[in-house]
Amino acid sequence: MTKRFFFLLPAAALVPSAIAFGPAFAQQAPVMAPATAEMGYAALADLVIASPLVVDATIRSASRIKGAEAAGLSAGAARFYVEADVMTLVRGASAIPARVGWLVDVPLDWRGRVPSLKKRRVLAFARPVAGQAAQIQLVEPGAQHDWSAALEQRVRAIASELAAPDAPPVITDVGNAFHVPGALPGEGETQIFLRTRDNRPAALSILRRPGEQPRWSIALSEIIDDSAPTPQRDTLLWYRLACALPATLPERSTASLSPDDATQAQADYGVVIEQLGPCRAAPSPASTVSAGAGPM
Numbered sequence: 674m675t676k677r678f679f680f681l682l683p684a685a686a687l688v689p690s691a692i693a694f695g696p697a698f699a700q701q702a703p704v705m706a707p708a709t710a711e712m713g714y715a716a717l718a719d720l721v722i723a724s725p726l727v728v729d730a731t732i733r734s735a736s737r738i739k740g741a742e743a744a745g746l747s748a749g750a751a752r753f754y755v756e757a758d759v760m761t762l763v764r765g766a767s768a769i770p771a772r773v774g775w776l777v778d779v780p781l782d783w784r785g786r787v788p789s790l791k792k793r794r795v796l797a798f799a800r801p802v803a804g805q806a807a808q809i810q811l812v813e814p815g816a817q818h819d820w821s822a823a824l825e826q827r828v829r830a831i832a833s834e835l836a837a838p839d840a841p842p843v844i845t846d847v848g849n850a851f852h853v854p855g856a857l858p859g860e861g862e863t864q865i866f867l868r869t870r871d872n873r874p875a876a877l878s879i880l881r882r883p884g885e886q887p888r889w890s891i892a893l894s895e896i897i898d899d900s901a902p903t904p905q906r907d908t909l910l911w912y913r914l915a916c917a918l919p920a921t922l923p924e925r926s927t928a929s930l931s932p933d934d935a936t937q938a939q940a941d942y943g944v945v946i947e948q949l950g951p952c953r954a955a956p957s958p959a960s961t962v963s964a965g966a967g968p969m
Contacts, residue, residue, distance in 0.1 A: 715953045721835070723798070727765070727828055730758060730759045731760060734756045738776065756772060763832065775797060777815065778814040778815050797816070840909065843917070849926055850922060851938075857883050859882075860883055862878065863879045865942060876897055911949065
């Protein structure tokens with residue numbers, strides 16, 4: 674059972690002009706968030722990583738914002754200031770008031786009408802507002818999604834992976850590659866070292882044996898275990914790799930290798946990229962996709 678800890682403070686008085694998206698947030702044309710059912714793992718991970726707060730709340734009131742205070746609003750959208758009763762803090766390092774407010778841009782319905790937000794249960798992906806305990810700021814103009822048990826479960830799973838002591842590091846670059854041919858034709862091993870934000874070790878290992886499919890693994894310590902399983906799709910480790918690794922091995926990574934070994938290292942790296950698959954599926958022409966926060 675989830676424990677709830679909130680400071681029971683009254684919500685601040687509504688002062689729309691004092692509650693802003695922030696400079697970068699206001700200057701961009703707001704992009705509508707994708708439908709929850711269409712949100713891939715990478716887009717959701719982007720949101721969770723960018724959001725110090727993920728709030729499960731039921732909207733109590735919604736006031737439409739017009740005029741100068743709706744500057745930068747994209748066509749086919751409406752801006753609201755909402756106040757909501759917090760049910761659960763899905764992600765967050767400290768307690769928040771039982772009622773909070775925020776600005777959100779939402780798409781108009783197919784008839785061009787303003788949607789009904791009151792009593793809607795949502796997940797708000799946000800950050801605190803300095804000096805205003807009862808206000809939060811969405812990390813993107815449309816970073817409010819209808820709540821569902823499935824969505825909350827996915828968010829909690831990502832948040833748990835992020836908070837784990839052994840959470841995979843952020844990949845920042847590809848380092849040197851090495852290839853050692855085997856004694857038999859078609860046999861060999863390639864190791865590709867990765868650079869990480871916190872300087873933790875990380876390396877790819879690709880092993881080839883005659884008559885077998887190439888097998889690769891990722892080591893996050895000084896010890897490389899060729900028998901380790903490949904990362905499962907839609908996990909934080911998969912996301913760190915699929916969303917950060919370049920499509921091809923940089924030439925500088927193989928600069929010290931012979932031409933044949935460099936060619937083999939490139940081919941082995943291609944095996945990793947192919948098996949990881951794309952970070953994000955290509956959007957269909959009819960769908961509207963959120964601008965992600967980028968791998969972090």
